[in-house]
Amino acid sequence: QFHTIKYEDLKWDESLGQGSFTRIFKGEKTDYRDGEKHTTEVLLKELDPDHKNCWESFFEAASFMSQISHKHLLHVYGVSVHGDKNIMVQEFVKHGALDLYLKREKSLSVSWKLNVAKQLACVLNFLEEQSIIHGNICAKNLLLVREEDPSQGISPFIKLSDPGINVAMLGKDVIMHRIPWIAPESLAAPDNLTHECDKWSFGATVWEIFNNGNPPLQDNTKPHVFYENKQQLPPSQWTELADLIGQCMSYDLAFRPSCRSIIRQLNSLVTSGNNDDHTVFDERY
Ligand code: ATP
Numbered sequence: 615q616f617h618t619i620k621y622e623d624l625k626w627d628e629s630l631g632q633g634s635f636t637r638i639f640k641g642e643k644t645d646y647r648d649g650e651k652h653t654t655e656v657l658l659k660e661l662d663p664d665h666k667n668c669w670e671s672f673f674e675a676a677s678f679m680s681q682i683s684h685k686h687l688l689h690v691y692g693v694s695v696h697g698d699k700n701i702m703v704q705e706f707v708k709h710g711a712l713d714l715y716l717k718r719e720k721s722l723s724v725s726w727k728l729n730v731a732k733q734l735a736c737v738l739n740f741l742e743e744q745s746i747i748h749g750n751i752c753a754k755n756l757l758l759v760r761e762e763d764p765s766q767g768i769s770p771f772i773k774l775s776d777p778g779i780n781v782a783m784l785g786k787d788v789i790m791h792r793i794p795w796i797a798p799e800s801l802a803a804p805d806n807l808t809h810e811c812d813k814w815s816f817g818a819t820v821w822e823i824f825n826n827g828n829p830p831l832q833d834n835t836k837p838h839v840f841y842e843n844k845q846q847l848p849p850s851q852w853t854e855l856a857d858l859i860g861q862c863m864s865y866d867l868a869f870r871p872s873c874r875s876i877i878r879q880l881n882s883l884v885t886s887g888n889n890d891d892h893t894v895f896d897e898r899y
């Protein structure tokens with residue numbers, strides 16, 4: 615069902631830290647094609663031994679990621695199992711996670727942000743066409759393959775990473791940390807993910823992109839209270855953008871837009887030629 619990679623063909627380099635249930639390393643994968651040796655730079659995601667009971671869910675993510683292909687979807691080469699080690703072998707992305715990049719590069723232009731939001735909408739649409747629900751869309755799970763270089767006419771380029779372990783397997787405490795990315799209806803029914811859940815997460819991610827990777831909830835906000843009170847994130851001053859995010863993050867699933875509508879709205883944002891700073895007005899920032 616998915617490609618397995620021999621543990622001996624993997625080389626482990628420096629640690630890149632930890633994910634939710636993973637240890638992350640840079641590495642290399644060796645292939646022998648036509649008697650020739652090829653090496654590829656890879657990212658190795660090893661499932662935390664404390665969560666090894668989640669391996670099926672972890673491999674399920676690896677499986678769907680390796681079976682479909684889209685320019686804005688991260689490539690997964692396969693999995694490797696060695697003793698009690700479960701490893702996902704994926705494409706290494708040079709500029710890393712988008713949330714960190716947004717925080718680092720404070721002065722990204724509105725067109726940069728729109729461009730990236732459109733790329734995410736593009737892969738969201740693709741996944742929906744394939745009847746695949748991602749379940750963990752957030753700026754942290756977007757990886758920056760290419761930086762913008764306006765002097766060369768080069769735009770930024772992102773890819774959506776794997777969702778990791780399914781929310782249905784996660785404890786309440788972990789789920790609380792996923793607010794406001796996780797759809798509110800998933801709190802009560804984490805085993806019933808829908809395309810509408812991904813729409814909500816898309817809205818939260820676009821919010822992050824336009825707010826330079828700042829945490830969406832204020833420090834003193836209790837995540838569950840935020841949802842119980844049906845609160846909304848502070849709206850952008852750019853009315854059309856605020857509208858789109860508001861539709862996606864609607865507590866009523868029926869109000870969340872179709873992918874077609876999302877793409878149409880994003881395209882109309884470009885043509886309006888608005889160049890002001892669209893971060894939300896908030897004394898925190
Ligand atoms: P989750 O399932 O919650 O997304 P995870 O195991 O995917 O957890 P992340 O927190 O998403 O881990 O990623 C941790 C860090 O690893 C990121 O901040 C990023 O810097 C780096 N990283 C992840 N994937 C890649 C990749 N394919 N290429 C380069 N760096 C990556």
Ligand code: MG
Binds near residue numbers: 754775776778
């Ligand atoms: Mg991730």
